[in-house]
Amino acid sequence: MAETPLHHSADPFLDGEHSGHDPAVPSSDISTCGPDDGIPVVDFDILVNGAADRRAKAIRDLGRACEDWGFFMVINHGVPEELKEAAMETFMELFSLPEEEKAEYLEAEPMDPIRIGTGFFSVADGVRYWRDYLKMFAHPELHCPAKPPKLSSSRCFYLSAFTAAAGATIAWLSGTLLQSTRRRREACCWCSPRQSPRAWASTAVEFWRPWTSSRASRFSSPNITRRTPVRAARAWGLPAHSDHGFLTLLFQNGVDGLQVERDGRWRFAKPLPGAFFVIAGDQLEIVSNGRYRGALHRAVVGGEPARMSVVSMISPCLDAVVEPVPELVPDGRGLEFRGVRYRDYMEHQQSNKLDGKGALDFARVQRDIAPEN
Ligand SMILES: O=C(O)CCC(=O)C(=O)O
Numbered sequence: 001m002a003e004t005p006l007h008h009s010a011d012p013f014l015d016g017e018h019s020g021h022d023p024a025v026p027s028s029d030i031s032t033c034g035p036d037d038g039i040p041v042v043d044f045d046i047l048v049n050g051a052a053d054r055r056a057k058a059i060r061d062l063g064r065a066c067e068d069w070g071f072f073m074v075i076n077h078g079v080p081e082e083l084k085e086a087a088m089e090t091f092m093e094l095f096s097l098p099e100e101e102k103a104e105y106l107e108a109e110p111m112d113p114i115r116i117g118t119g120f121f122s123v124a125d126g127v128r129y130w131r132d133y134l135k136m137f138a139h140p141e142l143h144c145p146a147k148p149p150k151l152s153s154s155r156c157f158y159l160s161a162f163t164a165a166a167g168a169t170i171a172w173l174s175g176t177l178l179q180s181t182r183r184r185r186e187a188c189c190w191c192s193p194r195q196s197p198r199a200w201a202s203t204a205v206e207f208w209r210p211w212t213s214s215r216a217s218r219f220s221s222p223n224i225t226r227r228t229p230v231r232a233a234r235a236w237g238l239p240a241h242s243d244h245g246f247l248t249l250l251f252q253n254g255v256d257g258l259q260v261e262r263d264g265r266w267r268f269a270k271p272l273p274g275a276f277f278v279i280a281g282d283q284l285e286i287v288s289n290g291r292y293r294g295a296l297h298r299a300v301v302g303g304e305p306a307r308m309s310v311v312s313m314i315s316p317c318l319d320a321v322v323e324p325v326p327e328l329v330p331d332g333r334g335l336e337f338r339g340v341r342y343r344d345y346m347e348h349q350q351s352n353k354l355d356g357k358g359a360l361d362f363a364r365v366q367r368d369i370a371p372e373n
C-alpha cells in the first residue's frame with residue numbers, strides 16, 4: 001500500500017504565487033528572533049515553585065509578555081524530552097499510514113473530535129498549504145485515532161495532560177490583571193484548582209480542568225514532492241492567523257518555521273533548547289477586552305527534514321460564554337467584545353478560511369459609524 005499523499009494534486013503554493021489576503025513569504029523582511037532578540041522567556045519552575053519575590057516578578061513578567069507580545073517561551077516546564085520525542089514519532093507514523101487506515105477521519109467536520117486533513121480546512125482554504133494535520137479533542141477526554149495503537153498509549157495521553165496542566169497554569173497566572181481569584185476563575189471559565197500549583201507535575205491530569213484540543217502538524221517540503229525544483233526556498237505551511245483558544249503551547253522537532261508578528265514586523269521564532277512556545281489566543285483577547293492580544297503568527301516550510309509541530313490549545317469549556325471582565329474596561333471605554341459561546345466561536349474560526357485576525361470580528365462589538373454629511 002502506498003503512503004498517503006495527503007496533499008491534493010493541484011500545484012503547490014510557492015513563494016510569489018500566493019495571492020489574496022496574505023503576502024508571499026518575503027525573504028528580506030523577516031528577522032530571526034530568539035531570546036537575545038527579546039522574545040520573553042518564562043521560567044515555569046519559578047512561576048509555580050519560586051520564592052515569593054521571584055514568583056511575583058515572574059508573574060509580572062508573564063503579564064507583560066502577554067501584553068507586549070502575546071508570545072513567549074517557557075523553560076523548565078517539566079515535560080520530559082522523551083515524552084515529546086515519543087509523541088512526535090507516533091504522530092509521524094500516523095501521517096505515514098495508508099489513506100484507508102484513517103479514512104473515517106478524513107471527511108470530518110470542524111467540530112468532530114478527531115479530524116485528519118491538509119492545509120487548514122481544505123474545503124474553505126482555496127489555496128494550498130503544505131501541512132498535514134491531526135486534530136483531536138484531548139482533555140479532559142482524549143479522543144484519538146485507533147491507529148497507530150501507540151497514539152492512545154499513556155505517553156500521548158500524559159503529554160496532552162502535562163501540556164494542558166502547564167498551559168492552564170500559565171493561563172490562570174496570566175490572569176493576574178484580574179484582581180480577585182474568583183474573577184480569574186470566572187473569566188477563564190474553567191474549574192477551580194484542586195491542588196496547589198506545587199503539585200502540578202504529579203497531578204497533571206486533575207490539576208486544572210480546561211478544555212484542550214491538540215494537533216500535530218507535518219509541514220512537508222514541496223521540494224521533495226515535485227519533480228521540478230521549486231523557484232523559491234519556502235512555501236506556506238499556514239497563513240497568518242491568531243488561534244481561537246485561550247493559550248496555545250507549541251513544540252517542534254528542531255526545525256524552525258514559525259513566524260510571529262510584532263509591531264508590524266514578521267520574525268522567525270527560534271526556541272531555546274527544549275522550550276515551548278506559548279501563543280496568546282483570541283479568548284484571552286476577548287476576556288481582557290483587548291488588553292492582551294492574540295498573537296498573529298504563520299508557518300513556512302522549506303527544505304528537509306520536514307518540520308513537525310505539536311500544539312495543545314488551552315481553552316474554556318465548549319459551552320462557556322466568554323466575555324470581557326467588567327473591571328478590565330476602563331471608565332469611558334466601551335466593551336470591545338460581546339459574550340460568545342466558545343463552541344460557536346471555535347466553529348466559526350475552524351469552518352472558514354484563515355484570515356489574519358478576521359475571526360475576532362465574530363465577537364467584536366460593531367460600533368455605529370456616524371454618517372458623513
Ligand atoms: O506549527 C506551527 O508553526 C504553527 C501551528 C499553528 O499555528 C496552529 O496549529 O494553529
Ligand SMILES: [Fe+2]
Pocket residue numbers: 241242243297
Ligand atoms: Fe496557530
